[in-house]
Amino acid sequence: MLENKVAYITGGTKGIGFGIAKILLENGVAVAFSGRKKEDVAKAEKELQQYSDKVLGLVSDVRNLQNEEEAVKNTVETFGRLDFVIANAGLGVFKPVDELSAEEWNDMIETNLTGVFYTLKASIDELKKTEGYYITISSLAGANFFENGTGYNASKFGVVGFTQAAMIDLRKHNIKATVIMPGSVATNFNGNIPSEKDSWKIQPEDMGNLVLDILKMNPRVLPSKIEFRATKPA
DSSP: OOOEEEEEEESOOSHHHHHHHHHHHHHTOEEEEEEOOOHHHHHHEEEEEEOOOOOOEEOOTTTTTHHHHHHHHHHHHSSSSOOOEEEOOOOOOOOOTTTOOHHHHHHHHHHHHHHHHHHHHHHHHHHHHHEEEEEEOOOOTTTTTTTTTTHHHHHHHHHHHHHHHHHHHHHGTTTTTEEEEEBOOOGGGGOOOOOGGGSSBOOOHHHHHHHHHHHHSSSTTOEEEEEESSSSOO
């Protein structure tokens, strides 16, 4: 079903993006992924090649529309098409609002929110050609506010609203859109180093399997917003 399909994943060098790339590659999808740092992209590309040779690492900063346009162009030039776009790149700074700097605020808004718009803007023409699928990775923080979360909450609430509104626009072109809102995930996010202590959390491969299940659904079905959490907290 997914043979000869092509995906582009932002923030794919580790964590959720890497987990999604791994699962898609194992299931026959050609995967292009991006990251900001050349060395991180090269390392992840080498690791992902053990699952399939249909993988392409790209250096792109989602805060830069031209970068994203170039990434999409390289993806299509390499694999011939683009079917699935997963806007995953994100970051978080958690401080009281009176201590949060303007630079930290802007980094979160530009990466987490403006970045998902730029990724869609860069890829929408190709998705129209394939009647493809656009998926954003938000967070349960996009529905539940918490202390020290002003910037992160604002960006993730924005991703949910953006994706839901884009879904209505895109369905006119037979493009599907879904926002996934995971809870605690065992990743390197916010300086965490995954270990056994994170075994209760959602694993990156779980996120990959969820994306796989979404892409395999009957075309008449559109799960437009999904909350995804660990069965039991620590």
